[in-house]
Amino acid sequence: MSGFQRVVSKDTAEKFYLKVALEFENPDTRIDSVQFRALVSKALHQLYGETGASIPVDILRFQDDTMEAILRVSGRSLVKVWSALTLLGEYAQEECAIRVTQVSPHLLALAVDSRHFFQNLPS
Amino acid sequence: MVEFLSPKSKTIFESSAFIHKNSRHTSCVSDHYFNHAVEVFLPCCDSLPDAVQVSSPQRQEYYAVKRLPLAELTNAEFVSRFVKAGRLYVLSIGQHIDTHNVAAILPTGRLILSVNKDTYQELGLEGKPSQFEKPRKVTKYSVEVNLVAESFCKGKKNYERVQWCFKDRLDLTFDFLLAWQPNDPSQSLDDLGSFWSSKYECLRVEQRQHSFQMRNQSIPVIDSSLLLHRQHKSNQDASRMNGSSQGCEETQVRSCDAAEVYEWLGAVACQCDCSGASDSFVNTYRCPEPSQQVSSSVCHRWTGLITSERILHMLDALRSKVECSRMPWAALTVHGFTDSPVSWGSREHGFSKYGNNLYTFVIFPKEQRYWLIMGIGDHDVCP
Numbered sequence: 001m002s003g004f005q006r007v008v009s010k011d012t013a014e015k016f017y018l019k020v021a022l023e024f025e026n027p028d029t030r031i032d033s034v035q036f037r038a039l040v041s042k043a044l045h046q047l048y049g050e051t052g053a054s055i056p057v058d059i060l061r062f063q064d065d066t067m068e069a070i071l072r073v074s075g076r077s078l079v080k081v082w083s084a085l086t087l088l089g090e091y092a093q094e095e096c097a098i099r100v101t102q103v104s105p106h107l108l109a110l111a112v113d114s115r116h117f118f119q120n121l122p123s
Numbered sequence: 124m125v126e127f128l129s130p131k132s133k134t135i136f137e138s139s140a141f142i143h144k145n146s147r148h149t150s151c152v153s154d155h156y157f158n159h160a161v162e163v164f165l166p167c168c169d170s171l172p173d174a175v176q177v178s179s180p181q182r183q184e185y186y187a188v189k190r191l192p193l194a195e196l197t198n199a200e201f202v203s204r205f206v207k208a209g210r211l212y213v214l215s216i217g218q219h220i221d222t223h224n225v226a227a228i229l230p231t232g233r234l235i236l237s238v239n240k241d242t243y244q245e246l247g248l249e250g251k252p253s254q255f256e257k258p259r260k261v262t263k264y265s266v267e268v269n270l271v272a273e274s275f276c277k278g279k280k281n282y283e284r285v286q287w288c289f290k291d292r293l294d295l296t297f298d299f300l301l302a303w304q305p306n307d308p309s310q311s312l313d314d315l316g317s318f319w320s321s322k323y324e325c326l327r328v329e330q331r332q333h334s335f336q337m338r339n340q341s342i343p344v345i346d347s348s349l350l351l352h353r354q355h356k357s358n359q360d361a362s363r364m365n366g367s368s369q370g371c372e373e374t375q376v377r378s379c380d381a382a383e384v385y386e387w388l389g390a391v392a393c394q395c396d397c398s399g400a401s402d403s404f405v406n407t408y409r410c411p412e413p414s415q416q417v418s419s420s421v422c423h424r425w426t427g428l429i430t431s432e433r434i435l436h437m438l439d440a441l442r443s444k445v446e447c448s449r450m451p452w453a454a455l456t457v458h459g460f461t462d463s464p465v466s467w468g469s470r471e472h473g474f475s476k477y478g479n480n481l482y483t484f485v486i487f488p489k490e491q492r493y494w495l496i497m498g499i500g501d502h503d504v505c506p
Contacts, residue, residue: 003139003140003143003145004137004138004139004143004145004146005136005137005138005139005350006135006136006137006138007135007136007137007350007351008133008134008135008136008505009132009133009134009135009136009382010131010132010133011131011132012128012129012130012131012132013129013130013131013132014382015386016129016130017389033405033406034404034405036405037404037405048124049124051124052124056407058399058405058406058407058408059405059406060390060393060395060396060406060408061393061394061395061396062405070393070395072408075129075132076126076127076129078127078129078130079127079128079129080127102477103476103477104477104479104498105130105132105134105477105479105498106132106134106385106389106479106481106498107385107386107389107390107392107393107395108385108388108389108392108393108456108458108481108483108498109389109458109477109479109481109498110389110393111160111162111389111392111393111424111456111458112159112160112424112426112458113461114159114160114458114460114461114462115219115461115462117159117426118187118216118217118298118300119217
């Protein structure tokens with residue numbers, strides 16, 4: 001059996017993962033994962049047209065209560081998805097905004113967020 | 124449609140054995156100083172084994188000190204009582220490395236400052252431009268002060284200059300996290316807290332825990348000798364089209380690729396849905412094949428500031444546990460701080476689009492083999 005093997009991959013990432021949070025102007029508005037996927041398609045369609053709407057996006061996780069989601073997109077469509085989500089301002093006649101909190105080519109990295117962890121240190 | 128350049132990603136895959144004479148697992152753990160979270164994933168387990176629980180970072184506490192001037196950390200008394208008397212981990216928080224100033228003291232006794240151009244010019248200490256900046260457009264500088272150098276003591280020029288810069292020229296103040304591993308066992312973290320408690324707000328903080336259990340879950344089947352065979356696979360696919368190969372079938376069935384396992388471990392850690400159908404509208408992601416069904420697995424995470432000694436201790440406990448149990452494999456993941464000025468050793472770390480610096484050990488029972496997967500960002504040097 002070979003003793004040691006090392007492979008370094010430095011290319012453009014095959015997949016990128018985004019952690020996003022959806023906010024509506026009316027804080028009581030709630031949507032589910034299917035509606036959220038439709039919202040992503042709508043955002044892509046709005047900015048990049050039909051070809052944009054066909055970009056494959058996986059919603060790996062959607063939390064109904066906080067409306068936080070983890071998205072999986074291919075590396076080459078990251079910029080398109082990111083920009084489309086940022087520029088989305090309205091869904092189903094209601095004003096909304098999407099905040100992209102974390103972006104990473106490693107899904108594991110989205111499990112923790114050291115930037116926001118210490119914001120509410122007990123005093 | 125227009126095409127945009129996507130950010131680069133660096134991932135390092137290593138396959139080795141703990142008993143191999145050149146195995147780098149110890150240096151990988153001990154050189155990664157600022158650990159924010161440790162996570163273990165144990166398949167075929169109902170709860171966290173006692174041996175792992177005992178070695179966990181749970182009992183290792185740390186301090187958070189608010190609005191502490193840097194001059195206090197470079198003070199001769201502090202240096203001799205704490206920096207020289209053990210392994211001290213100090214990291215500023217609440218400041219973003221891509222836009223603000225960040226400070227850290229490594230356990231080797233070096234103070235590292237990553238500052239923006241204005242601060243650098245006002246400060247008056249010698250440093251060098253950040254290696255990730257373009258030559259004529261430098262906006263970040265890094266300054267290094269060796270606190271354990273012989274010339275760094277009261278009365279010496281170097282010391283007086285540093286004190287003067289931090290006190291009189293620029294009063295740099297940060298919120299800090301501090302962890303300390305004293306050389307003398309009679310000393311404890313309390314000494315560190317009481318040192319400033321009268322002057323500054325010091326909080327003793329416990330590591331935060333998060334745990335969840337999964338039932339009837341599919342986990343990937345892994346063969347430790349096949350680290351990455353995807354490139355390999357596509358070559359073989361091509362040869363099969365020519366009607367020549369048969370061996371590839373076997374390779375495909377036997378094991379999952381390290382990159383697939385890494386993604387799957389991420390999906391578990393983020394509690395993602397891994398049961399997507401290939402024609403699903405919402406999610407098409409599913410556990411990589413081949414997979415096996417296990418009745419129960421545990422994932423446990425500690426978050427805070429964790430010393431590398433503690434992680435090494437935990438890795439050893441996990442290794443012996445994997446060896447003597449019926450787990451097919453186990454995983455240990457360590458997340459570094461996004462805004463730490465160094466990643467491994469004194470290698471500079473930056474944020475770019477994401478400040479990843481994390482590593483994962485996938486530990487196998489057979490021949491003490493392991494996979495080490497390190498994920499770093501664009502503004503990082505390969506360890």
